[in-house]
Amino acid sequence: MTPPPSVLFAEDDDALRLATTQALELAGFTVQAFERADALLASISGAFDGVVVSDIRMPGMDGMELLTAVKSIDRGIPLILVTGHGDVPLAVKALKDGAFDFLSKPFAIDHLTASVARALEHRRLQVENRRLRAAAEANDATDPLIGTSIAMARLRASLRQLAAADVDVLIEGETGVGKEVVAAQIHRFSRRAGRPLIAVNCAAWVDTSFEVDLFGHASDAVAHHRSARRGMIAASSGGTLLLDEIDSLPLGMQARLLRVIEEREVQPIGAERPEPVNLKVIATSKTDLAEAAQAGAFRTDLYHRLAATRLRVPPLRERGDDVRLLFDVFIDEARELFGRPDFEVPADQLAALQLHDWPGNVRELRNRAFAAVLQNGADEPGAAPATSDLRLRVALYEAALIKEALQQCGGRVHEAIRRLGLPRKTFYDKANRLGIEIDAFRR
Template sequence: MTTPTVLFSEDDDALRFATAQALELAGFTVQSFNRAEALLASITGVFDGVIVSDIRMPGMDGLELLAAVRSIDPGIPLILVTGHGDVPLAVKALKDGAYDFLSKPFAIDHLTSSVERAIEHRTLQIENRRLRAAADLGDARDPLLGTSIAMARLRASIRQLAAADVDVLIEGETGVGKEVVAAQIHRFSKRAGRPFIAVNCAAWVDSSFEVELFGHASEAVAHHRSARRGMIAASSGGTLLLDEIDSLPLAMQARLLRVIEEREVQPLGAERPEAVNLRVIATSKSDLEQAARAGTFRLDLVHRLATTRLRVPALRERGDDIRLLFDVFVEEAKEQFGKPDFAVPAEHLASLRLHDWPGNIRELRNRAFALVLHDGENGGAQEEAADDLKSRVALYEAALIKEALLRSDGRVGEAIKRLGLPRKTFYDKVSRLGIDITALRRPDLKEPMR
């Protein structure tokens, strides 16, 4: 790593020499100038350091330097040094974008402390820009961000499975991104130009789900004269994703087994089945063999689904990816909530690797959004405060509900659909968990929340 650079401008030769020497002893690389114009000319490319300048100087003064620096890059921290009579000017300069100011005479440790904070701020800012650029590139090419070995292996497996055109069982904890992995397998397969139909098996509530999945013949369902094509038939030629298949009741598992074995679907009330050409991808957050032994999942369906298995790593297994993803989510939240100047408090960054993230990427995204929404005040600290199982489950439920509301831009109806909850259950949980729905509503959303 290179030593942080400080550009220092001061027209008093003795003071310039003494201050530069003190900063070098504190561990900084210092370039000193007796004129602000010379300092400004030395800024080329992306400057990752800090500027310290006196206000009163011949030629370009410190305030003019501030304006010129901000025109190059408004993120470069500039610390002003001022005489006692210029304090009002320095205060105004803070409002205009200066990072800090010191009044003469000042203790050198006050200057080094201010420079250290400014360096840390600038380093984080540049890193966030880099990550944002990587995220933009990732959005265009691959939504599975991460540089860890686990993610490199996952991306390689996705490419191999995409080419094989076999059924896949994707396993992993809640919130690791199994549906994203399934979408990537479809995207890189020869079926990419055909439908990708995702079925949320956890949303099964009553017979209406069966109708949506299998479709029905004309007049086979009350109040529906016309036939309806189900989601399975609609996916023919493409990929059918059975998301969270471990949530399906046994009766529905039996009907799906026939679809997977015979590659045909029979709509409700239809006289004969319809052939379908599809690839089946299923996801599960639990061990299906264990569920089969417990009698809650059909063993023959496990064998049919698990032609090929793919495990998505938990977030705690991904090392530095945690910080990368967190910074991407913070940038996303800053944009959504209109807080471009928000900076993550250092204590929150330090705690990222200490938490085991049972909710994985969903929980991490929730933490980032809560932190930005509440301006860094207890934005997720409560999640670390509770160790007992009941409290952690409640916190995780709240995190999922908040995430669904955020992803739905505050539209309660859409959030309920994402969660697969009955409306009454949703509102009961919101009340019990103390969730403020209005705080999660996008400011420019005109549609009233229901």
């Protein structure tokens, strides 16, 4: 398939048109040549992402008229004018009118190719910026960070800045504020968005299996695993590595992660040498890492490496009217999920929203909204159990069993997992979906 032209060239002199076209093609450009400017103009659309080169003096439409016509299609299309000696004042006027450059005849072909290369790079950046702006506007329509408060406006602005800069980020905030959502948005708006976002749940650390998952291993380095395995750190190379709840990691594992973050390399278990990784690291913490470092519960060197760029997610009590806005969104979600489109929130429940401190933040608010819809349906006399009610009952039963296990185990997750007979990932998936605050049972 023939690539689209990167240069559209108009010149009425046959010999000069042929020679210039060949020279541009030898320089690596894809050229489409025209004898007349109006024929060139007919081939341009707003989707054209190349450069126009045109002589000024031509029969019919001249170069100045072509400049005006091209700018009416897309003011960003670069146009380079080729002038005779007597046309230099006219070319200077063309620059003021938006021409990208002009060359006087006779010109050296390397001057033309250098000008075309600059114009193409200018156009590429312009098209990319338009694409990013359009993507940002489209993303705004589906932004999961709901809220109109000043705190959320500041958060969004900071988030965009940190996404544009390819730097590591420490996201701090209370349980339930949405730190994982913020991390996902930073990745979404970054240049790494087309690459994977690998989330590591540091709170899931139980035994050496977590280390294997994270770092991978060489062949025959781990019992019962003859083939080499790629870890999550290596899998995130080129993209973003999210270290969720990094404050939960043991000090020994923190030391290994420090090497990854500082050296940008990872050494699988049993491997002879480390391998380089290209990462943007985002870490989240529900506790004050500075205090944890001072108390010896978190490595000071790792804290300072992560804390160079910090982002605080505000708790719900600092977000004013966002509470009611979010509650309405969650109520709509619950209405749809549980098949209760006619449900109306009692006035006393709405009045109580602003009186509560919401220690569980957005997650607690969502649970409250779902409970409001579900309990109302369960309390109606004679209400027939619909399919959504069955799902509710199963979910409530699962939540009760998980909470009971955590309570009996004092919040020790590995014991609760063994008691319930669940895989670790399944346990955390269910706890997250059911809004179970594991930390509450540890306290």
